[in-house]
Amino acid sequence: MPAVPSFLARERTVAGPGFNRWLIPTCALAVHLCIGQVYATSVYKTALVGHFDTSLTRVGVIFSIAIVMLGLSAAVAGTWVDTNGPRAAMFTAACFWFTGFMVGAAGIGTDQLWLVYLGYGVIGGIGLGIGYISPVSTLIKWFPDRPGLATGMAIMGFGGGALIASPLSGRLMAVYDSSYDAADPSSVASGHAVMMLFLTLGAVYLCFMLFGAFTVRVPADDWKPEGWDPSQVAEKTLVTTASVSAANAIKTPQFWLLWVVLFCNVTAGIGILEQAAPMIQDFFREGDTSTVSAAAAGGFVGLLSIANMAGRFAWSSTSDVVGRKPIYMGYLGIGLATYILLATVGPSSTVLFVLFAAVILSFYGGGFATVPAYLRDLFGTFQVGAIHGRLLTAWSAAGVAGPLIVNGFLDSQGTPGELTADAYRGALFTMVGLLAVGFVANLMIRPVADRFHEPEQDGDARESAPETERSNA
């Protein structure tokens, strides 16, 4: 991985005395609110289908490439991010994310879908991965007393990004295409409007992410929060004060058990997210029509987005109090019970259905937001960003498995528009099984064996030593 220009170097970002650590979450949010746009692609999906005269599946590939690239780039660039610091990472992510939009816009403008794949999917996806992990390690170092709260705030931003981008994109496309009405579900924007939207979003996101990049600071090596006693950390079960390198972390059973936990939790959440709007209509179908209107189904999707975002902040913050392992037992155990209730009691009442789905989605968000703090507990802060990056491959895998499971079951049950609650039962109980696997995997997590710990040395020496020398413990 290349070195960075001096103005981005980690040494230039060390905070001076009196720096207010509450500035750091705003930097993380500035990045995550921008890259969270990836979950708002459905706003212009139909417009792209019309513009390229192609299928929804081929347009959906843009999103799939971006999510796969997110996982891959986070895994590959994680160590580089940890070594070069958050400013270099955020700056790089901003450049990739911006370039992705620009190349994507060029693809739309010249009617070349492959260019959109390359731009938004590949280049933008690299920005997503580097951007996602860029603030994690820094936040944990600034908030050693409340890592769950800190990472919860940042990763909440990823959920919030879609809440902002979705209505904003609708309004911007209406500005660029006067015949388009964002409030009318049957209205479709022109390709030119989507191209202009890409150019606008790219420019706005570049500014926001650069604000984060040039505001962020890393704490000095000897810094700790006022009144906080680091010796208390070691007193908690599963929380280590030792350091494990990313290269060693992937050799531990704890990493792979947590990989399974994240994979199962995310797959179960995607099972609902993927199908949210048609699912609520199918659950309350009477004959050929559903008692839930298309507009109300859209409202359901919005409500799930809020539950997802709120869960990221609320559950991750709660994990600082109850501990990481117990909270995952809740995500997976209560989630499992809620899934059973959704499949059995859900069809009897819209309110109950919405409530159960919202609880499941809040656990889905909580699972994402709490995992960096769980990694910190198990492997220490040393290369937590890089380890987090490697763990995010579970997200990519779940992004493929979740829709495959749900769509596989539904395809065998009938055609869209004719399905009922019974058609979902197989998929829902498969998710219950997955959550049970995740629950057991979480139960099996124990402290990391001493042989994986880095040798004790002073902090400066460890920070500057190359990874190959550090990770042969």
Added chain:
Amino acid sequence: MSARVVAAWAVVGVPLVYGLVETINKASSLFTK
């Protein structure tokens, strides 16, 4: 809390509140239609 911190939170908070309000308005249709 310094003015810089307040300003930084406003930079990220205002768009987030906008998104939340818009989404809550949309979600309200679930219970009204």
